[in-house]
Amino acid sequence: MRNNSTSFWAFALALPILGFVLPKVGLNEYYFYVAYVVLQYVVLATAWNILGGYAGYVNFGTGAFFGLGAYTALVAMKAFGAPLFVQIAAAAIVGALLGIGAGLLTLRLKGIFFSIATIAAAIVIETFILNWRFVGGASGMQVIRPEVPLGFETYTRLLFFVMTILTVLAIIVARYIEKSWVGRGLHALRDAESAAECSGVPTLRLKLLACAISGALMAAAGAPFPLYTSFIEPHSTFSLNYSVMALSMAVVGGMSRWWGPVLGAILIASTQQLAASASPELHLLVVGLLMVLFVIVAPDGLVGLVQWARKMVGPGRKEVELARGSERA
Amino acid sequence: MEAKITVRDLYAGYGAVQVLHGLSMEVRSGETVALLGTNGNGKSTLMKCLIGDVRPTHGSITLEIDGRVVDLTKLRTHEAVELGISIVPEGRRLFPQLSVEENLLLGAYRKAARRNISKNLDFCYGAFPFLKERRRQLSGSMSGGQQQMLALARAIMSSPKILLVDEPSVGLAPIMVSQAISKIRELKDEFGLTVLMAEQNFQEALRIADRGYVLVHGKVAFSADSAVELQDSALISQLYLGG
Numbered sequence: 239m240r241n242n243s244t245s246f247w248a249f250a251l252a253l254p255i256l257g258f259v260l261p262k263v264g265l266n267e268y269y270f271y272v273a274y275v276v277l278q279y280v281v282l283a284t285a286w287n288i289l290g291g292y293a294g295y296v297n298f299g300t301g302a303f304f305g306l307g308a309y310t311a312l313v314a315m316k317a318f319g320a321p322l323f324v325q326i327a328a329a330a331i332v333g334a335l336l337g338i339g340a341g342l343l344t345l346r347l348k349g350i351f352f353s354i355a356t357i358a359a360a361i362v363i364e365t366f367i368l369n370w371r372f373v374g375g376a377s378g379m380q381v382i383r384p385e386v387p388l389g390f391e392t393y394t395r396l397l398f399f400v401m402t403i404l405t406v407l408a409i410i411v412a413r414y415i416e417k418s419w420v421g422r423g424l425h426a427l428r429d430a431e432s433a434a435e436c437s438g439v440p441t442l443r444l445k446l447l448a449c450a451i452s453g454a455l456m457a458a459a460g461a462p463f464p465l466y467t468s469f470i471e472p473h474s475t476f477s478l479n480y481s482v483m484a485l486s487m488a489v490v491g492g493m494s495r496w497w498g499p500v501l502g503a504i505l506i507a508s509t510q511q512l513a514a515s516a517s518p519e520l521h522l523l524v525v526g527l528l529m530v531l532f533v534i535v536a537p538d539g540l541v542g543l544v545q546w547a548r549k550m551v552g553p554g555r556k557e558v559e560l561a562r563g564s565e566r567a
Numbered sequence: 568m569e570a571k572i573t574v575r576d577l578y579a580g581y582g583a584v585q586v587l588h589g590l591s592m593e594v595r596s597g598e599t600v601a602l603l604g605t606n607g608n609g610k611s612t613l614m615k616c617l618i619g620d621v622r623p624t625h626g627s628i629t630l631e632i633d634g635r636v637v638d639l640t641k642l643r644t645h646e647a648v649e650l651g652i653s654i655v656p657e658g659r660r661l662f663p664q665l666s667v668e669e670n671l672l673l674g675a676y677r678k679a680a681r682r683n684i685s686k687n688l689d690f691c692y693g694a695f696p697f698l699k700e701r702r703r704q705l706s707g708s709m710s711g712g713q714q715q716m717l718a719l720a721r722a723i724m725s726s727p728k729i730l731l732v733d734e735p736s737v738g739l740a741p742i743m744v745s746q747a748i749s750k751i752r753e754l755k756d757e758f759g760l761t762v763l764m765a766e767q768n769f770q771e772a773l774r775i776a777d778r779g780y781v782l783v784h785g786k787v788a789f790s791a792d793s794a795v796e797l798q799d800s801a802l803i804s805q806l807y808l809g810g
Contacts, residue, residue: 422676435643440646
């Protein structure tokens with residue numbers, strides 16, 4: 239979690255390797271089943287944060303992008319027999335296009351109006367899928383899984399590996415944006431859009447870029463979903479739940495740094511999985527309580543708590559930070 | 568290094584309200600030009616036309632810079648900045664939730680400015696020592712005068728050729744107005760800037776202006792080729808002193 243590049247890249251390399259090795263040493267299937275969901279939320283929350291956190295545009299359409307990704311993969315599979323990585327790539331492209339399209343239509347809106355427009359986008363796409371017989375319409379359809387590739391025992395194990403790769407990709411992208419001029423520009427327009435434009439920040443272009451990247455990652459996270467569940471239907475796939483979850487994870491984790499949504503997603507998704515096995519009704523309550531707790535006690539999320547703790551550790555910390563600041567300059 | 572703005576017969580306004588009525592003026596390379604006039608005569612509207620914030624309904628604004636000739640009425644604000652025009656907007660428009668240093672770094676968003684970033688940052692901290700002391704402070708928590716200085720410093724961070732300053736004196740104590748105006752002069756000399764400054768406080772503006780225009784009802788009512796000429800203008804005494 240430090241600003242240490244080497245340990246970051248070590249982690250980025252280690253996660254997919256673990257994702258490849260662990261499923262082959264014969265742990266219980268259930269762990270991979272749960273870990274897949276947790277990682278899927280890491281990707282969704284990280285992607286959400288690129289637009290919602292860095293740029294300050296609160297998107298309630300996560301479900302639209304996720305569902306579109308899932309259905310794009312389904313169509314690619316059913317119509318063209320595309321392999322999984324092609325399905326994911328196709329989903330990412332469609333997600334990016336939807337991001338740009340939705341962005342062009344809605345980015346003139348600010349605050350709550352933008353959020354409402356994104357909810358509408360989810361409903362529009364869901365309605366379209368509901369009426370499309372080829373993908374099963376409202377009643378959904380069974381997905382026929384081809385043979386498991388890469389020598390994995392089951393699809394759950396394979397998809398867990400795939401999700402570790404997507405997770406690492408999403409985190410690398412978010413981290414890169416955060417440190418680059420794109421991130422600085424998004425940060426600026428979140429604070430004061432007209433001032434950003436006066437400073438030479440191409441605000442519209444950056445917002446569209448954020449929409450495209452965020453949308454591509456969300457759709458990619460949805461792409462393995464049909465193979466994962468082996469049954470797909472529109473209501474649960476385009477669920478508002480995904481939007482609310484991605485948003486809460488970013489809020490609880492902290493939106494200013496890339497590792498905020500990662501921690502938030504791990505915390506909420508694992509708590510939820512545990513609670514869900516205890517009682518299916520309880521898990522929503524858990525998310526709700528966490529959300530309320532964080533908004534009141536730690537509005538900057540886990541990131542804020544960690545930064546606060548670092549400050550408390552000692553005055554020496556401050557000098558380090560100052561030195562780091564001048565390095566950056 | 569050529570940097571020249573020519574405005575010809577400009578008409579602009581907001582919806583049904585016409586503000587500029589055939590305004591023509593120019594800013595030549597290396598000059599400090601003052602735009603004078605009381606409230607509501609079109610100074611800010613002209614500034615907004617120059618940075619693409621307001622689209623004129625008629626007329627032209629031509630920018631000659633580094634041997635290129637560009638129609639400014641076609642550009643968006645960030646594109647004008649990219650060409651080397653820097654803006655200190657009216658009311659400063661800082662990033663209140665960002666630190667002083669983050670504000671300065673954002674001033675260098677322009678691609679040509681990014682490689683000079685540490686040099687320019689050092690210069691700004693040298694010219695405005697209090698900014699260095701407060702580099703971690705949120706800019707919104709500083710006084711109005713300090714914010715105005717930060718806005719100036721941020722504009723310099725983009726290594727501009729042309730500096731547009733809209734009403735630097737708004738909301739400042741007289742002593743701060745004087746300081747801000749002097750700083751503009753200093754920065755101009757240091758960087759060889761071309762400066763256009765809209766200002767109501769004409770005594771202060773005249774201290775640094777090479778020449779100026781007086782705007783009345785969206786037109787140039789008086790154009791003076793020297794500060795002395797402005798000082799002696801009957802129109803100025805009529806507008807400002809009610810004489």
